[in-house]
Amino acid sequence: MAVSRDRLLRDGIFAAGLALLLGLFAAGVVGMAWGDGDQGSIRVEALGAGAGAAQNDVLLLPGGATREAVARLHLQLPPPDANRSRWVVWLGRDPVDAVRLQRPAAxxxxxxxxxYDFFRPGDTRSRLPAGFAFPLPGDWQGPIVLELHARGAVRSALHPRLLRESDAVxxxxxxxxxxxxxxAGLFMLALIVLVLYAVTRERSFVAAFVCAGAGLLFLVARNGHLFQLPVFDLLAGWRSQAIWALLLLxxxxxxxxxxxxxxxxxxSAPLARLFEGYAYALVALAALCLLDLPPLRPWMQPLALLVVAGTGIGGVVILGDAVRRRLALSGWILVLALLTLGAVAANxxxxxxxxxxLLWTRYGYQVGTVATLALLSLSLFSRIGEYRDQRDRDHLARVDSERRMAREAARNALTLALRTRLRDQAVADIEWTAARLLLEHLLPQVPTTTAAVVAHDYHDQHLLMVEPAQRKQALADDIAARSLPLxxxxxxxxxxxxPLAQAAGAATEALVPLPVRAPGWGLLLLQRAGEEGFSTEELALAGEFARLATLHVDETLAAEQLRRSAELDALTGAFNRRSIDQWLARAFLDASRRQQALSLLFIDIDRFKSVNDRLGHAGGDHCLRAVAAALRGALEDGDLLGRYGGEEFVALLPGRAGADAREMGERLRAAVERSEIEYEGRAEKVTVSIGVATRLERESTPAAAIERADKALYAAKRGGRNCVHVAPAMFT
Incomplete structure (x- = not known):
């Protein structure tokens, strides 16, 4: 509503200014028309046939071919008055090739x-001659008969007037x-729009500059003043063709x-294409005028009249469409254009x-042209505001695009970091690593004073990652105090x-939920100083980053679980036969390349069939799980345990050979012997027999070592069970 009022006020001011301008112009024209002073009696009588005609005391030049028209002027002069200036015959400045007066005698x-020649002004008393003045001898009085000789190719009506010289001046x-x-108006207008183009680079101002310049040249040529200027006086050679060419341009x-x-x-509208083609056709016609082809000369003035009419009609159509679309000042420009067309018709x-x-019939269209161009250019000045608005919009769009690109790049970087970093982390570190990566990539995009990732019972872990780290304890206390609402x-x-109530100054807190499965819960907590808070876009970005982090954590843990289920024996949790075979092949090849020691232990539960017979298969499975747990507890970091089949296990000991391997075998045997296995209230004691084999110097595959370990195991069985037997380099 306020914008509508401002627009109405602005249009009202423009309307008042325009009305004042037109009123002053009308008053001036009326004053000039009525201020001719003392006029003498004059009557025009045409002489000859075809070359010219007298009508309403006017000598008509038909135009077309260059011909001479002659008229007899009948003057009635009063007696000479020493207190008054002499009489002059005044003719308006029409484009004639030659004009003169003479008094015939016997x-x-x-x-x-x-x-006088319109196109060759020569030495005149005025730099801007407004007409042809013929001073009469001061002693003439009574009835005087003169002959008016005029020659030209432009249709004109010569209006001779008898004035005192002072009134003519x-x-x-x-x-x-x-x-x-x-x-001056057109010149200043051209300068202003040229400067505006230099500032804004808006091409509409170039069009306004060209139009003002072309209009200035045409008006100066139409009034005959252009042919007085250096360089431009060369156009006099084209005579009326130069005027028509400038009019077309x-x-x-x-x-x-x-x-x-x-x-x-x-x-792409047909109307736009039509008028653009029309403008190019006018330029082509202007070039044709300058060729000054004799057969075309008689047709150029009627063609110029058609061009004026066509341009006027086209302008009214364009401005009518602009009024319909409520363009700036379009209504006032249309009114001025219609007034100017009326002045053209009067001329x-x-x-x-x-x-x-009269002055208004001769120069009214020129004033209307200047006023229309001025108002049209003034309407273009509003494009400066539009240009600034568009520039601001483009700047904001560019900034928004760059921000979106930066956030998309950060999103892609977070995704890549989560994929690569989480894959190499220990299972216990996956959630912490994801929280750290989330904050590292989010905070450059969403500035905060404090940021934290809080999670409870998230994959059986409690998580609190705070940035900056020195605020961790304070934030932990705050979260503990309001854990239920969170x-x-x-x-x-x-x-x-x-609003953050505990802050010393104004601050805002954003809480973004993490997609954590119940009964766990998690939040991304962001705090920022000031009352501005977080934008919807920032909250959406934080939510997206939190979703990505939790999604990759879930996927990584699921993949780890799937990998473990594929590698581990479902009953005992040790590596299954397939996985242990792969580890054996890989370990032997690495040890061969690095020339490192490697030992292999085959472990078999003694008299396991009798355990199955006493406890049943379920009790046997319970016994297998207990033995596997005891073995795992006795092994050290880097050692591997696998179930080779049935009640047989394999232990792989990288870096151990000889006595070290035997010692580990004894430790494993003792661990199983000490373990107490209870099943359904019954205690069972089990023992194991162990065969030990060490990789020989040239062995890069496990087959031979497996065979030696297996034979060593059977040797331990034959030796009484519950013992460790080390395989020699070669069995006999």
Whole structure:
């Protein structure tokens, strides 16, 4: 609503300014039209046939081919007055090739004025001549008959007026002032839009500069002042063709400016393509004018009139569409354009002798053109604000895009880090490593003063990872004090941010639930100084990162569990036969390459069949689990235990040979012998026999060592059981 009021106020100010401008212009024109002072009596009578005609005291030049028209002027001069200036015959500055006055006499010419040429101004008293002035001798009085000779290829209506010289000078001064104001307005307009283009790089201002420049050249040429300027006086060689060429270029540039104003240029709409083609056709016609082809000369003025009409109609159509779309100042520009078209029609009617030669009929369209271009350019000034808004939008979009790209890169980096780092971690360290990676990758994207990953009963672990680390104890106490509300919030699964009441200053806390299975729960806790809080995008990013971390933890643990289930014996938890065979092959090959010791122990439960007979198969399985637990408890880090089949186990001892291997065998045997196995209230004592074999120097595969260990085991069985037997290098 406020924006609507501002727009109405702005349009009202523009309307008031425009009305004031038009009112002043109308008052000036009326004043100039009524301020001609003392006018003498003059009557025009055409001489000859076809070359010209007299109508309403006007000598008409038909245009087309260059021809001379002659008219007789009947003057009635009062007696000379020493207190008044002399009489002059005044003609408006129409584009004629030659014009003069002469007084015929019997057998010759009694008096003749200088010849004036619109395209060759020569030495004039005014730098901006407004018309042709023919001073009459001061002693003439009574009825005077003069001949007006005019020659030209442009259709014109010469309106001779008999004025006092002082009144003629005043009339010329007013016309010069009007012309100078129009030129200065267009020149300053061109400079302003050029500067605006340099600042904004908005191409609409280039179109406005070209249009103002082309309009300035056309008006200066149409008033005959261009041919007085150095360099431009060369255009006098083209005579009226130069005027038509500049008119066509101005019309083309005006169409382009209107298309840019209405945001139609370059569009795919048929209307836009039509007017763009029309503008290019006008440029081509302007080039054709400068070729100055004689057969085309008679047709250029009617063609120029059609171009003016077509451009006016096209401009009204474009502006009407702009009004429909509520573009800036479009209504006022349309009104001014219609007034200017009316002034153009009045100028054409004056050229045909239908209207009197007054300042508003001669120069009204020029003032209207300047005013329309000024208002049109003023509407483009609003593009500066639009340009700034667009630039700000582009900047924000670029910043947002860069932020999104950075966050996507951080997301990808977190995913990669979780995949690579968690795979190599011990099972107990997986959750902690994931929490550390989560904070490392999230905090650069979501700045905080304190951040923590809190989890309870998460894969049977309690987790608290805090950044910075020195706040861990304080945060742990705070979490313990409100553990129940935090658990409830985590169960709801909805992120929440709230003021941090315990903070010394204003601070905000965000709580992002972790997707942890009940009865466990977890939160990502973020704290930030100030009242601004966290944006929805930041909370979404934190939730996404937390989801990724917990997902990869779950996947890694599931993969580890699957790997263990594939490698381990389901009954005893020791490596199964397939896994132990792989470990044996790998261990023997590594030991061979590194020239390291390696020993292999075959372990068999003594009289296990009788255990099965006494306790049953379930009791036998319980006995196998107890023996495996005792063996695992006696082995050291780096040693491997596997179930080779039935009641037989294999122990792999990297780095041990000879006496060390035998000592480990004795330790294993004693551990089993000391163990007490109870099943359904019955105590069972079991023993094991162990065969030991050590890798020989050239052995890189386990087959021979397995055979020796197996034979050593049977030797221990034959030796009375519950003993350790070391295989020699070769059995006999």
């Amino acid at each position: 057998g010759g010419v009694a008096w003749r004025s200088p010849d 005043g009339l010329a001064s007013m016309a010069v002032a009007l012309n100078a104001a129009a030129y 101005f019309a083309a540039s005006l169409v382009q400016l209107l298309l840019r104003y209405a945001s139609l240029r370059g569009g 054409e009617a004056m050229a045909r002798g239908w209207l009197a030669d 658990k409830r919030l985590a169960a709801q699964g909805v992120p929440l941010q709230q």
